[in-house]
Structure formats: C-alpha cells, structure tokens
Amino acid sequence: KPMDPMTAQFTRRYNIPLDHLDFRYISGCSDVKELENIYKVLLSGEEGRYPELETHCEERLRLLAPNSRALRKEQPPLSAAGLDQAEWASIAADLNAWTAAVNTNTGSADAGQEKSKTDADDLLPPVRAANATINLSQSQQQQQMASSTTTTSGRTSGSSVSASSAKRPMPRSYDEWSKLEKQLEAQEERDAAIAADEASIKQANASKPSPAATASPASRKVPNLPNRLRVDGLSNEERARLAEQEKAKGNEAFRSGDYEEAALYYSRSVSASPLPAAYNNRAFAYLKLQKYTACVKDCGRVLKAEPDNVKALLRRATAYQKIHRIVDARADLERLLRLDPGSAAGSALLSELDAELAKRGKTSASAKRMVIEEVGSSEEDDEDDNNAGLEANGPVSNALNGRHQAAAGGSCSTVQSSNSQVETEQASPPVMKDPLSTCIPPATVALLSNLSSKRKPQKQPTRLIKKNPRRSPVKNPATRKRQLPRMKRRRPSLRQTNLTRLKRPATSYSKRATMPVP
C-alpha cells in the first residue's frame, strides 16, 4: 500500500513515529540516537519546517551529547567584515607587524648567509648507504609467516632470491653423481642463506616491537639526544629560534605528561639561549619529577633575572617544603603573597606549612632542625653517633632524611617513579594533587599532618636536655652556631677507642664497656 503523506504515521527517513516530533516528547527523551535522527529529519524539512522545534531539539541534544556529530554545522568562514572592528584591526595590525619583521630579518640574513652555507653543508651527516631496498612482497610474506597464517602464494613469487626447483634426473654414473653433489651443496648454501635472511628479517620485525614493548617505558620515552645543542658559530637569531623550537617541544611533552623528555628539551633550549622562561619551565618539570634541589636551583636562576616571578616563587616554595626547608619555603611564600596577595595556591601552601610547624611544636617560626654534632659524655650518645655515622659537617637534610627513612620505614613510602634518577631527598609522602594548580584539599593536609606525626620522635629534643653538664646550657638552638667538632681532650678519638679496645686495656676514664682482653 503506498504511503499517503496525510495519513502516514511515521517519517519517511528513520521511521520515527510522527508523535515524536513534539516539544514535550523531545524534552523528555534521553535517547541520543533517536534525538539525532529527529534532528536530522527536522533539518531536512521533509516533514515541514519547524524552526522552534529545531532549536529546541538542538538544545536538548547539546545538553545530552555536546560532541554529537549531528550538531556539526556547515558554515562559511568569517571575513573581515563579519568580525568586530577592533578585533579585526588588532589581527591585521599583528599580521602586518609580523610580515614587516620577517622581511627585515630575511633582508639582513641574506647578507650573512653565504659564508655559513658551506659550513652548514660540512656539518651534515653523510649520505645514507646507497640503494638499500626493502622488498615489500618478501617482507609481506615474512609477516604472514611470522603470524602463521597460510600463504596461498608460493614462496617463489615475488622473492628476490629465486630457488631453482627444477627436477634433476637420477644420476647414471659416478661422475654425474659428483657433479650432482656439487650442485646439491650449492643449493644447500643458497637455502641456508635464504633461511638466515628470513630469520634476521623475522628477528628484526619481531624484535623491533619487543624492545619498545618490553623495555621500561622510560627508556623508550626519553629520546637519545644530547643535553645541549650545537650552537657554536650560529647567529643570535638562529640560537633564539632553535631555543624557541626546543622550548615548544618541551611544552608539548610536558602537556602530554612526559616530564623527563620535557626536562631534556628545556635543557637543550637553555644551552642555546638561557632565558628565564625556559629555566622556569624546567623547574616545573623537575618539580613533577620530584628532583627538588634541581628545581630550587632553576627557580633561583629565574629569580635572579626576574625577582618578581610569581610562578618561580611558588615552585621553589613547594620544592623547599618537600625537602623540609620550611623556613625558606615560608620566606618565599611571604614574598609571593606580597607580590600577589590573591594567590590561592600560595596561601594554601602557607597555611599548610604553619600547620606542619604547629604539629612539630616549634613555637618560633624560624626554627630549624639542628643536628647535634657535639657528643655528650654519655655512652648512648656516642653509640648513636657511631651508628648513624654522622658527619659533623654534613648537610642537615641528608641526616634528617636518613633518620626519617630509618624511623618511618613503611609509612613514608617513596613516591613511584618510572626511572632511577630520582634523588635521595624525596622521603616525603606522595601528594595526590599538584599543589600548584589547585588548593590542597583538606584531606591531603590531614594526610600530611598524620604522616608527620607518625614519624618517631626524634632524638634531638631529648638530647638537648641531656647535655654535657660541663658545657654551658644551650639557650636557643636556632642561634647556636654550627661548630666544628671539638677535640675530645680527655678521651682518645673514636677510631682509636675501637683499636684501644682490642689492644690496650680500658683506661680508667672511659665509661665504655670494655671488650674482654684476650
């Protein structure tokens, strides 16, 4: 029966019931596919033109599936007339400025190009070995054999090394037999050569993916590139251009999460042109890689050139916090908040630092953790010194972290990293979110404070109390200068003590338990 349009119940396209082309139905419909079909039918105008229904359907579809293909519209490009006057003026001015700049550059570059052209030619790598051929049909067959599907075509079709498969007559005499033997030997050699070729190709094909697949992701991701660019003899514009190229590559690698690759590109960029922007980006990459001292160094370089760089201050403060240089972190944050009082990340980090300090019970904000180099006369102190192997001049953070790692054990898990280049100063617990991009959630602050409280109480406070009565009482640990180890006048040196234990009987003033004299 032919479809009479007046009495038809369904649309011609997509067979949608006509009742569905309705405002209320569309508002209540959640089926994206059907909505798309309805929209297409309405746009086509086959069932009539209903502009309001079209817009309603489009809004509903945009709400449910903003990336739907049905919403893509064909439209002509904008032109200068269609744009805002001011906007077009700025675009045109920008373009004209660029063309003028580029033309002057090419004019000046032409003058100095002649000499550098021959030099550049010499620096090029040599021509690749001539006429290497990859035989597609043979390699196709290797692929087929490697994936063990049956090949319909024989081996000989398309293979560049043809094996003669002609049948040989049976030998009639011994002379013929010796001739045949030679032929067979030659044939075997050829077969062996083919087999070797195939094996090597198969291995090349099979091994090509496997190093990429089974090797650690880090080794594949970081390209085998030198850390610096070869920029000797290039003009300043050339160096700037190369530096900009490397920085752009670094930015892109950073955006896709390849932080080591990004750091490598930034290092190459600064080797060509040491701009603060590139150092700043590299500091951020080091921060993501948890190389906190390197980050601090780079931020320092940036701030030397641009003392007001807000990002560098924030990054350095975060890095300081991670290596427990709380005082420096606070100083940076205060500087940051003076420059940019509205910085949410900065104030969040500052409050977090204050919370951490409060947990540790240090009342003065400028308190630093001090390593007690001087040993008391008590045995436990001496043994502690021996065991911990403290260097009197050693850096504060190393010793502290050594203690932390020994004490905290499993609670401070070192953060996952895909390579072994992570430095030792990362005994901090993993922070879930990037503190620079978002405010630190209260959960993380609680986590941090929990972890800091889980650390075993350090020996220093008790040792401060248990000090040598001969020495003057320590009033303020912060103001006490770091001192060289005092010569222990009364007792022999530690090393000598060990030896004396073995060789000489204990002296009367040594309180150490002596070893039995053999």
Place this chain on the structure above:
Amino acid sequence: MEKPQIIAHVQKSLNYTLYDCKWLPGTARFAVVGSHPRGTGALQMYEIAQGDVTIKLDTEKAKSFKCCTFGASLPGRSHLATGDFNGQLHVWDVDKPEVPAYSVKAHQEIVNTIDAVGGTVGEGAPEIATGSRDGSVRVWDPRQPNDPVACMESDDKATARDCWAVAFGDAFNSTERCLVSGYDNGDLKLFDLRAMALRWETNLKNGICGLEFDRRDIPANKLVASTLEGKFHVFDMRTQHPNKGFASLTERAHKSTVWCARHLPQNRDVFMTCGGSGGLCLWQYSYPTARVAKDSDGLDYGVAGTVALLQNVTLSTQPVASFDWSPDKLGLGICASFDQCLRVLIVTKLNRL
C-alpha cells in the same frame, strides 16, 4: 572557553589547477604548484603584504607539478622539491628557478606524494621521499645524483598498489628516521630507515589520502591518516604492541574524502583536516589519563585519546586539496582547492588552547 575562529583573509582566483601550496619557513612567502590546462607545470611564489598577496615568482615548467615541499631546504636556502606527472623529481632554488638544483627521474609514473625532512625541521641528512602510482616509495638525498638512498617496492609490479601518501617522522637525531606510506587499498606501512626494515603495517580499509606525524623532530608521538569515505585515524605511536600494533582512534568528518590532515607547528595536538566537500575542520586531540596499559601477558599496549572538533567551515564546493600552516606565525594558513582558488586563512585564539 572561546572556540577558535577561521577567518578568510585573502582569496585569489588563479588560471590553473592548484595541487599543492607550502610556506617557505622563516619568511612570509609561500609557493604554489599546479598544472596549466595545456599540461605544463605552474610554479609561483607569493608574499603576504598589507592584506593581499603579491606575486614574486611566476614560472612555467615542462610538465605539470603534483606536489611540492620545502622540507629538505637547509636553513637560509629556499629549495623547493617538486614531483611532477612524469615521475621527475626536481629541486628548484626559487631565487634562481631557471635550472633545477637537483633533478632525477624518480619513478616511471606520476609522483603522487612527496615529503622531506632534515632541512629546517628534523635532525640529520636532508632527504626527500616520493611515492608514486607505480607502487614504490623512494628516498632521495640531494647530494647523491641518480640513485635513491632507499627504495621500498614490491617485485611484483602488476599487483603493486598505488602509493598515495608518504610522511617522515621520528627524525629526532641524526640516525633515527622513519617513513610511513599509505596506499590506495588502505595499506599503511611504517619503515624504519635506520634498520632499513618494515616495522609495522596495517590496513585501514579505505584508501589513504594523507599522512602526517604530529612532529617530525621528536620520537614518533602521533600519526594522523586521512582516508576516503570521510574518515581519519589517529595513531598513538609511542607504544607498539607486538600483536596489536599501535592504538588508534577513528573519526568521521566531512562526509567525503578527507584529503589531508595538517598539524599546527606550534601545538602538536591541534590539526586541520581538509575535505572533499570543500570544508576544513579544526580538531584538538586530548591524551588519555594513562597512555600505556598492560595486557594479560604483561606487555605494554597504547591507549588512544579523544579528538574534539573545535571549528569547521566550508570554503568552496570543490575539494580542498592542500593546506599548510605557517611555521612562524601562529594561526596563519594557506589552502589550495580545485576551484582554482588560493586562500589565505587566519585562525584566531589558538594560543588559548
């Protein structure tokens, strides 16, 4: 977030069929090649100036040109490599175009596609790759006359498929380089030029019209293959699984052949596709949260991201055959379409992506 806008800045109607257009890096000039109705080749250089394009060079050569590239032109020089309908590869110095700087009979049939690396972009020796209707892909070095430095072809010429697209990639140091070629039956082959071996191949079911790596001078990151029947594929080239190959995503666009895909030189995750219905679409790729996953055997395999349409415009009724971003000015592009029109476009707000 505001979407980028595509503005048609200049539209110039020419009297020959345009096949390809390319910017000369470091300048405001670009080259256009095509074919006159009488079968001779047209080679023109234009310069952007004050809201219009001025012609700087206008030559006519023996045979129609099909494709061109500045990729093997060393910094400071302007060497345009062209492939023509007779299978000849010429490298012209556009300042002295009377005699080619390098010339060789590359193929027996038309050179369908050309790509070059090693000049201003990519490390290593300058090399030019040509793909032809005779099914072979050949790599040439302008310092070596007559012979290609590498050749990828099938012995069986009768059943060899036409090569429609080639692209260089992975040229991040002087030894590494890879070349990908696409054929008219949908075959996609990835050659490693350092090992001189086929590294990977697959079939995309539709003929491959355009191929491009997102950046030539980094370890291969993404590859876009645009095919017939309105599809393009984006491959994540960082992780190769021995069986599954590379992860990919497929997207439909243009409702007709997608002629080419071109990545923005300043942002490798933004690219433009040109359609056979005369439209351009601007896309942005976003990476997944984890680009690598482990399968049941413990081997790594890649995870493809998503692609989002930022903007689309219709320029003409005829296919847009070629598009090129300016490597120096963000958002400036030229396109050539089969309605004999050359257009200069400006895409705004790309720096906010």
